[in-house]
Amino acid sequence: MNRVRIAVAAVFLLTLTTTLTVGAGRPARATDAARDPAVQHIDPAVEHIAPGVDYQAFTLTTGHGPSRVHVVTVDLRHAGVGAGLLHAGTVTGRAPVSAMAEQQGAVAAINGDFFNMTEAEHPGVAATGSASGAAVLHGQPLKGAVPQGQRFGWKMPAGASGEDVLGVGQDGRARTARLTLNGQLHTPQGSLVLKGLNQYALPEGSIGVFNPDWGSVSRARAACGTDHKRAAPCTRDTFEVTVRDGHVVGTATTPGSGPVPAGSLVLLGREQGARALRSLTPGTPVSVDYRLDSTNVTPFDFALGAYPLLKDRAPLPGLDDVTAEPRTAAAIADDGHLLRLVATDGRESTATGLTVAELARFLASLRCDEGVFLDGGASTTLVTRDPATGRTTVRNTLDHGQQRRVPNGIAIYHH
Numbered sequence: 001m002n003r004v005r006i007a008v009a010a011v012f013l014l015t016l017t018t019t020l021t022v023g024a025g026r027p028a029r030a031t032d033a034a035r036d037p038a039v040q041h042i043d044p045a046v047e048h049i050a051p052g053v054d055y056q057a058f059t060l061t062t063g064h065g066p067s068r069v070h071v072v073t074v075d076l077r078h079a080g081v082g083a084g085l086l087h088a089g090t091v092t093g094r095a096p097v098s099a100m101a102e103q104q105g106a107v108a109a110i111n112g113d114f115f116n117m118t119e120a121e122h123p124g125v126a127a128t129g130s131a132s133g134a135a136v137l138h139g140q141p142l143k144g145a146v147p148q149g150q151r152f153g154w155k156m157p158a159g160a161s162g163e164d165v166l167g168v169g170q171d172g173r174a175r176t177a178r179l180t181l182n183g184q185l186h187t188p189q190g191s192l193v194l195k196g197l198n199q200y201a202l203p204e205g206s207i208g209v210f211n212p213d214w215g216s217v218s219r220a221r222a223a224c225g226t227d228h229k230r231a232a233p234c235t236r237d238t239f240e241v242t243v244r245d246g247h248v249v250g251t252a253t254t255p256g257s258g259p260v261p262a263g264s265l266v267l268l269g270r271e272q273g274a275r276a277l278r279s280l281t282p283g284t285p286v287s288v289d290y291r292l293d294s295t296n297v298t299p300f301d302f303a304l305g306a307y308p309l310l311k312d313r314a315p316l317p318g319l320d321d322v323t324a325e326p327r328t329a330a331a332i333a334d335d336g337h338l339l340r341l342v343a344t345d346g347r348e349s350t351a352t353g354l355t356v357a358e359l360a361r362f363l364a365s366l367r368c369d370e371g372v373f374l375d376g377g378a379s380t381t382l383v384t385r386d387p388a389t390g391r392t393t394v395r396n397t398l399d400h401g402q403q404r405r406v407p408n409g410i411a412i413y414h415h
Contacts, residue, residue: 049384050107050414052078055395060362064324065352068345069362070382070395072108074412076172077337083168085137085302086112086409090215091198094129096403097381098392106411107385110341111328113305114153114375115407116200121231122224126257128200128217131407133305134165134179134292141292142213143198144181145305149228150201153307153375154356157316160308166330166372167303173336175296176370179303183209183290185267192276194290196222196268203227205272209288211265218257223270239274241267241286248284251277304408306330310371315360324353326380326399330410331368340368341410343382345397379404 047055052075060067075081086109088095094115101109113131132151135142145151148162156162163178183194185207196208202222210219224234242250244264260266265288269277280286294300308316310331326346332339342363346353354362356373363371378399383392394403 048387050081050387052081053107053412053414055108055384057395060354062324062352062354062358066350067324067354068351068397069354070343070345071366072110072341072382072384072412074108074339074341075337076168076174076339080415082172082413082415083174083302083339084411084413085135085142085304086110086411087137088407091131091135091143091213091407092129092215092217094405094407096405097409098383098394098403100409101383101385101411102392104411105413107414108341108383108412110330110343110374110382110410111379111404111406112374112409113407114151116152116221119221122221122234125220125224125234126218128221129407130198130200130217131305132162134163134181134303135305135408136165136167136179136292136300136303139170139299139301141181141197141290144196144292145179146199146201147203147227150225150230154320154373156307157309157318160316162305164306164308164372165300165303166306166332167300168339169296169298170301171298173298174332174339175298175336176306176308176332176372177294177296177300177303179292179294179300181290182293183288185209186287186289187280188285189279194288195273197290201225201230202268202270202273205270207267207269207273207277209265209267209290210260212260212262214260216257216259219255219266219268220257222268223255235270237271237274239269239277241277241280243267243286243288246285246287248280248282248286250282251280304410306372306374308370309356309360309373310363310368313364313367313369315357315364319355319357319360321355321357324355324358325376326353326378326396327356327359327376328374328380328382329359329363329371330374331363331366331371333366333368335369340366341382341412343380343396346380347377347399348397348401351397375406378402379406381406
């Protein structure tokens with residue numbers, strides 16, 4: 001059986017060494033280390049970023065090579081400490097993590113959800129830069145989750161959903177949940193169900209709503225792919241309706257672009273949804289309402305899409321134990337009062353990154369109750385603010401030394 005050996009030893013070079021060992025006499029491979037781990041901890045030095053916010057760097061030795069892991073631990077019970085959605089201003093906006101952290105006054109931040117970065121599968125269609133999962137900003141719904149088959153990122157473990165999120169509730173405790181869009185369009189002929197909110201992909205046959213939070217990027221991508229195949233062709237059976245002050249003020253047969261004006265909404269339908277919208281002509285009175293329903297009772301103050309890795313301190317079955325890459329994760333401990341932000345090095349210098357299975361076990365070794373995988377690869381970025389100088393510093397080793405522009409993340413504040 002797997003065993004966790006916790007040993008106390010002197011700190012050397014301000015690092016923590018975690019060793020994943022394999023059986024004697026066999027070549028060291030990622031798969032061996034994942035199946036037969038023995039984890040040893042040496043407490044690393046702690047750097048205090050702000051009251052209630054600490055940073056630690058861990059050096060991990062695995063069967064496939066060394067990896068450096070960076071962890072920010074946030075005590076959400078501490079006076080003045082809070083967490084929020086790192087946000088580029090619109091759903092389709094992107095910026096480096098450090099730039100967003102400085103703009104929002106964060107003392108620490110990490111990149112967030114997988115996102116629509118490229119559109120090689122649909123030539124001529126602009127990539128939106130929008131995240132795949134649902135998001136809540138300041139207690140309000142920002143966007144819904146795209147259909148599961150339209151998500152970017154690695155294969156989900158059994159039982160996971162594209163609606164899975166991590167966030168902090170209005171009670172100040174971190175938690176995971178699922179966020180489902182519940183929306184309706186009310187017309188003189190009856191009500192229509194809304195299946196999208198500021199999403200780069202709409203379910204087949206549905207209607208989605210776009211508000212000024214979307215940004216100025218074309219909405220054409222929302223009519224591409226199917227619920228089960230992201231690369232499927234774009235449909236030409238579309239219809240758009242613009243609503244302002246409770247009335248239809250314009251229609252179009254193709255998805256538009258440019259910012260949605262303040263006080264306006266754009267409804268985009270595909271297939272059956274398009275046919276339903278064609279009955280709405282300029283001057284028709286309509287009303288729109290929507291919300292993100294959570295599986296938790298306490299509403300979220302912020303949330304973003306995340307893949308589950310760890311439940312009740314146990315890694316989920318079926319996690320990849322072969323491919324080692326830079327990883328971004330977040331984890332919850334102490335009944336939601338502690339939030340950990342985790343970034344691993346990889347691709348640069350001697351770091352090999354971690355497999356997803358190794359990442360889950362590492363989170364469990366830190367006594368986290370739940371853990372989620374965010375994005376990884378060249379997107380992985382963790383920053384902290386120097387309390388002496390006020391400057392924001394990237395703590396992990398970046399792919400090619402460059403920060404990738406990303407749409408969202410998790411921001412930590414101290415007021």
